[in-house]
Amino acid sequence: xxxxxxxxxxxxxxxxxxxxxxxxxxxxxxxxxxxxxxxxxxxxxxxxxxxxxxxxxxxxxxxxxxxxxxxxxxxxxxxxxxxxxxxxxxxxxxxxxxxxxxxxxxxxxxxxxxxxxxxxxxxxxxxxxxxxxxxxxxxxxxxxxxxxxxxxxxxxxxxxxxxxxxxxxxxxxxxxxxxxxxxxxxxxxxxxxxxxxxxxxxxxxxxxxxxxxxxxxxxxxxxxxxxxxxxxxxxxxxxxxxxxxxxxxxxxxxxxxxxxxxxxxxxxxxxxxxxxxxxxxxxxxxxxxxxxxxxxxxxxxxxxxxxxxxxxxxxxxxxxxxxxxxxxxxxxxxxx
Amino acid sequence: xxxxxxxxxxxxxxxxxxxxxxxxxxxxxxxxxxxxxxxxxxxxxxxxxxxxxxxxxxxxxxxxxxxxxxxxxxxxxxxxxxxxxxxxxxxxxxxxxxxxxxxxxxxxxxxxxxxxxxxxxxxxxxxxxxxxxxx
Amino acid sequence: xxxxxxxxxxxxxxxxxxxxxxxxxxxxxxxxxxxxxxxxxxxxxxxxxxxxxxxxxxxxxxxxxxxxxxxxxxxxxxxxxxxxxxxxxxxxxxxxxxxxxxxxxxxxxxxxxxxxxxx
Numbered sequence: 076x077x078x079x080x081x082x083x084x085x086x087x088x089x090x091x092x093x094x095x096x097x098x099x100x101x102x103x104x105x106x107x108x109x110x111x112x113x114x115x116x117x118x119x120x121x122x123x124x125x126x127x128x129x130x131x132x133x134x135x136x137x138x139x140x141x142x143x144x145x146x147x148x149x150x151x152x153x154x155x156x157x158x159x160x161x162x163x164x165x166x167x168x169x170x171x172x173x174x175x176x177x178x179x180x181x182x183x184x185x186x187x188x189x190x191x192x193x194x195x196x197x198x199x200x201x202x203x204x205x206x207x208x209x210x211x212x213x214x215x216x217x218x219x220x221x222x223x224x225x226x227x228x229x230x231x232x233x234x235x236x237x238x239x240x241x242x243x244x245x246x247x248x249x250x251x252x253x254x255x256x257x258x259x260x261x262x263x264x265x266x267x268x269x270x271x272x273x274x275x276x277x278x279x280x281x282x283x284x285x286x287x288x289x290x291x292x293x294x295x296x297x298x299x300x301x302x303x304x305x306x307x308x309x310x311x312x313x314x315x316x317x318x319x320x321x322x323x324x325x326x327x328x329x330x331x332x333x334x335x336x337x338x339x340x341x342x343x344x345x346x347x348x349x350x351x352x353x354x355x356x357x358x359x360x361x362x363x364x365x366x367x368x369x370x371x372x373x374x375x376x377x378x379x380x381x382x383x384x385x386x387x388x389x390x391x392x393x394x395x396x397x398x399x400x401x402x403x404x405x406x407x408x409x410x411x
Numbered sequence: 412x413x414x415x416x417x418x419x420x421x422x423x424x425x426x427x428x429x430x431x432x433x434x435x436x437x438x439x440x441x442x443x444x445x446x447x448x449x450x451x452x453x454x455x456x457x458x459x460x461x462x463x464x465x466x467x468x469x470x471x472x473x474x475x476x477x478x479x480x481x482x483x484x485x486x487x488x489x490x491x492x493x494x495x496x497x498x499x500x501x502x503x504x505x506x507x508x509x510x511x512x513x514x515x516x517x518x519x520x521x522x523x524x525x526x527x528x529x530x531x532x533x534x535x536x537x538x539x540x541x542x543x544x545x546x
Numbered sequence: 547x548x549x550x551x552x553x554x555x556x557x558x559x560x561x562x563x564x565x566x567x568x569x570x571x572x573x574x575x576x577x578x579x580x581x582x583x584x585x586x587x588x589x590x591x592x593x594x595x596x597x598x599x600x601x602x603x604x605x606x607x608x609x610x611x612x613x614x615x616x617x618x619x620x621x622x623x624x625x626x627x628x629x630x631x632x633x634x635x636x637x638x639x640x641x642x643x644x645x646x647x648x649x650x651x652x653x654x655x656x657x658x659x660x661x662x663x664x665x
Contacts, residue, residue, distance in 0.1 A: 226503045227502070228478065228498070230495065429563065437556025437604040440603035444602065487566070492560070501651040508656075534617075535586055535639070
């Protein structure tokens with residue numbers, strides 16, 4: 076049976092279920108508006124470890140373990156683990172997953188990792204290649220600053236367009252059979268580069284990628300934005316969100332009523348001093364694994380389009396004056 | 412379109428803060444220097460000792476995590492004085508301690524301050540050649 | 547009176563830096579380089595000394611002052627040792643400040659831990 080439709084989408088024949096999820100975050104996220112929805116809020120950014128890198132791996136390990144446990148599964152029941160992060164060579168994920176001894180796909184989609192993983196995981200399940208898969212994405216503020224910007228103790232100012240990398244990890248356990256919420260379709264994004272060079276303005280670089288995947292999703296499935304109760308991007312922040320609305324208006328899609336952004340939900344921009352909003356792989360992953368899944372289960376929303384967004388630059392590409400390529404993946408999750 | 416949607420830093424407010432903090436650091440420097448001169452130190456030596464005192468203060472503030480907080484408020488006001496140079500040496504040294512004392516602290520110490528020394532040396536050679544051949 | 551001028555001139559030099567940050571998106575490392583080179587070259591043609599005479603620490607403490615010290619040291623070395631001074635002057639002049647920063651920066655790295663989410 077042909078399951079791919081249109082230009083770049085799939086519609087699942089046997090929609091996989093989002094069985095369980097776990098979100099582990101750092102202290103700053105724990106003070107944010109979603110504080111009551113996380114499974115674990117660490118009082119310590121180091122998570123009991125002695126470096127930022129080890130802290131991120133510990134977060135990944137705990138979150139994967141907790142999500143399986145909440146789903147009533149042993150790690151041996153998980154056929155594949157799919158996960159990604161922002162550190163060099165995906166090391167936050169690789170070191171976090173090394174104790175499990177389970178088949179593992181490491182993903183790099185920058186902050187779009189959770190969307191990439193959920194789309195691929197659902198394909199594995201619908202294809203009959205697994206009964207359970209686990210999908211994680213993580214980021215750590217201090218590790219990301221060290222990798223992409225300056226040492227933390229350097230006295231610099233962050234421009235107002237800069238975002239704040241979320242310290243957190245979200246894991247979702249997906250199952251081939253279940254009672255929902257179901258992953259019904261997914262649209263894989265293409266790399267879009269509109270020529271932005273400012274690494275401190277990632278929202279602007281990512282908005283065109285989000286617009287591209289949204290437009291293709293609507294066309295491929297022959298639906299409009301009204302089909303969804305909520306369309307939520309990963310970490311565009313307020314600048315990227317406004318740009319996305321303009322781009323979608325130009326393309327003839329009205330998202331003003333139901334568009335939101337994980338980066339705008341996770342912090343209080345007035346009191347938490349995060350400039351453009353939250354970002355990082357852990358941003359969309361932790362928001363999905365906490366608030367968004369809860370909303371679906373309580374039927375506050377019944378049709379969600381989850382669109383994590385990623386900026387695919389590196390330190391070297393920025394220093395060499397390259398523009399910023401970006402990507403976004405759309406995953407539709409619905410109650411039946 | 413990107414330009415429109417992205418707010419500029421509040422330039423005037425940033426400049427005022429940079430002026431006040433940068434000016435204050437220089438004022439403190441002048442107070443130290445006056446005191447050293449009053450103790451009978453030669454002018455050049457007093458300048459050097461003043462710079463060293465400011466450097467040590469900046470290193471200590473960096474070590475306890477206060478210089479980055481100052482930098483957030485002051486911007487160039489705490490980057491441009493010699494204290495910013497000391498901060499630029501100390502911050503990566505602390506951050507990369509986990510990568511070891513040689514390739515971590517030893518090598519990374521100069522990731523930001525290194526170019527200052529390199530280009531300072533280049534410029535001083537230019538000045539030296541100019542002075543030798545044309546004066 | 548020098549105290550007042552130190553404050554004002556030092557502050558103005560920092561405002562120039564702030565304008566470079568806000569209006570040109572130059573990174574701090576580039577601004578430090580520009581200021582040191584500018585101070586060194588202005589001093590080489592004799593202009594910066596006038597600012598130092600007038601504003602004292604207000605001209606010496608900001609990084610153009612570091613460039614000025616390099617230039618002064620090189621000029622002095624060239625006067626004493628000729629062409630050899632061209633290659634020894636700069637590093638001799640910066641030796642004190644850089645050594646203090648390196649030694650204390652190293653010690654600070656030994657005793658302190660990265661403090662976490664500050665920026």
